[in-house]
Amino acid sequence: MLNVSNLRVSYGAIEVIHGIDLQVNQGECVALIGANGAGKSSTLKAICGLVPATAGTIEFEGQDITNQSGHSIVKAGITMCPEGRQVFPQMTTLQNLKMGAYPRKDAEQAADVEEMMDMFPILRDRAGQAAGTLSGGEQEMLAIGRALMARPKLCIFDEPSLGLAPKIVAEVGETIARVKEMGKTILLVEQNSAMALRLADRAYLFEAGEIVLSGTGAELQSHPDVAKAYLGH
Amino acid sequence: MVEVLQQIINGIAIGGVYVLIALGLTTVFGILGIAHFAHGSVSMFGGYLTFFFVTSWGFPLLLAILIALLVGLMLGVLIELLAYRPVRDANHINAFIVALGLTMMVEGINLELFGHEQVVIPTDFSRVFNFGGVTIPELRLYVILAAALLIAAMTVFVERTKTGQAIRAVAENRDAAILMGVNVKTIPLVVFAISTALGVCAGVMVGSLFAIAPGIGEGLVVKGFAVLILGGLGSIPGAVVGGLVLGITEALAAGFISSAYKDVIAFVVMISVLLFRPQGLMGKA
Numbered sequence: 001m002l003n004v005s006n007l008r009v010s011y012g013a014i015e016v017i018h019g020i021d022l023q024v025n026q027g028e029c030v031a032l033i034g035a036n037g038a039g040k041s042s043t044l045k046a047i048c049g050l051v052p053a054t055a056g057t058i059e060f061e062g063q064d065i066t067n068q069s070g071h072s073i074v075k076a077g078i079t080m081c082p083e084g085r086q087v088f089p090q091m092t093t094l095q096n097l098k099m100g101a102y103p104r105k106d107a108e109q110a111a112d113v114e115e116m117m118d119m120f121p122i123l124r125d126r127a128g129q130a131a132g133t134l135s136g137g138e139q140e141m142l143a144i145g146r147a148l149m150a151r152p153k154l155c156i157f158d159e160p161s162l163g164l165a166p167k168i169v170a171e172v173g174e175t176i177a178r179v180k181e182m183g184k185t186i187l188l189v190e191q192n193s194a195m196a197l198r199l200a201d202r203a204y205l206f207e208a209g210e211i212v213l214s215g216t217g218a219e220l221q222s223h224p225d226v227a228k229a230y231l232g233h
Numbered sequence: 234m235v236e237v238l239q240q241i242i243n244g245i246a247i248g249g250v251y252v253l254i255a256l257g258l259t260t261v262f263g264i265l266g267i268a269h270f271a272h273g274s275v276s277m278f279g280g281y282l283t284f285f286f287v288t289s290w291g292f293p294l295l296l297a298i299l300i301a302l303l304v305g306l307m308l309g310v311l312i313e314l315l316a317y318r319p320v321r322d323a324n325h326i327n328a329f330i331v332a333l334g335l336t337m338m339v340e341g342i343n344l345e346l347f348g349h350e351q352v353v354i355p356t357d358f359s360r361v362f363n364f365g366g367v368t369i370p371e372l373r374l375y376v377i378l379a380a381a382l383l384i385a386a387m388t389v390f391v392e393r394t395k396t397g398q399a400i401r402a403v404a405e406n407r408d409a410a411i412l413m414g415v416n417v418k419t420i421p422l423v424v425f426a427i428s429t430a431l432g433v434c435a436g437v438m439v440g441s442l443f444a445i446a447p448g449i450g451e452g453l454v455v456k457g458f459a460v461l462i463l464g465g466l467g468s469i470p471g472a473v474v475g476g477l478v479l480g481i482t483e484a485l486a487a488g489f490i491s492s493a494y495k496d497v498i499a500f501v502v503m504i505s506v507l508l509f510r511p512q513g514l515m516g517k518a
Binding site: 048049050069070071074075079080082086087088089090091095098099100102103146147150 | 395398399401402405406408409410411412413414415416417418517
């Protein structure tokens, strides 16, 4: 479904991604793990059109989407639930959810809002509340719901557990598992490697802008280097 | 009491003009972070154009306004594309200088095309209504109604339409808006078109209520920014409240103290409000 080949990304003169290759197949949950600054989020941003790729190609469902504008990538079927939630703080919860359906032109958006509110009941209680006043956990649920409102073919989660209390992190993990059960294809970037590898069918380990290891979630969980450096075993 | 009501009505009319100017400024500032100083001069261009169509070509007033609005929409798009877009990702000082240069340019164009004489847009609205001793000239009533209608339309547009929500989204978080599928290159064009159209309406109101002359637009944009600060930057209800407060204060000052000091008194009130509410009347702390 998603095929990234020899991707390079630079910020000014500094190259942060040094020619990586990764694939995400239909229905899979693929995790990108690694230390802070390893290049995971930059990879996601290049896929979503937020930063330009300086070399390499990104193909989605057979189409070259390298360096296309962000809005056309969303139209192609990729949405991202960004790091730090990035809800629209002065808009209400309901308005945020509806913004998720911005590229859609069908008449089923109201039904999907109801579905999201059934999936995340707290959002129904907070429907008229400014999103900036929600707790971190509530904002994360809103960001996930908002991303799903686009009915994406590929749903990207960037550090969904960042800055959340342990109990909420567990809830976020359960939510991503539910999204996976809905049949969505997922690309997950997560510093909580244990959670990411539990959820993932396959995973890639990033170090200093390169992929140094890949395999199934279980394989990486049992890999001695990963277990020692990222799982604390 | 009647005299006070009279001045309040006068203040609502000019306040309505300030609100339209401020709404144009606040949407542009919200999306691009640009203090669009040329907005007042562009508004006056719309007023001059309406005057020209009515007096030189004999167009009916409504048709003249409609054509001026269409020209205004296109002018807004051109300003965004040719003046501000090239400095979009540059240092903020670049956009600031472009805004100042654009103001001088539009003022120069106005002077070259329409001359330095003061002009008043002629209308047929000469009746005067009397409500319990408070007189309202027909033109002033229409200006108030038109301003109210435009403010309501703008509010509905921003709150209820998909494009309006996209404008809000870009203003609140540009990257997140991109991730929602918003085309962030198109939105500024829409914003400038709307902003300029509102400005043209304000220019027509000023030109028919008072007069248009070189320099009026620059004064108007200063009032527009004062309204934004008074009401709360980036807030549409703030622009409405701020514009009305400034307009009514000016009218009361002119009516009961001295018209020569109306601006001084209005700005003293504004500074006093900001001392107690630095975020403006409707802004969030």
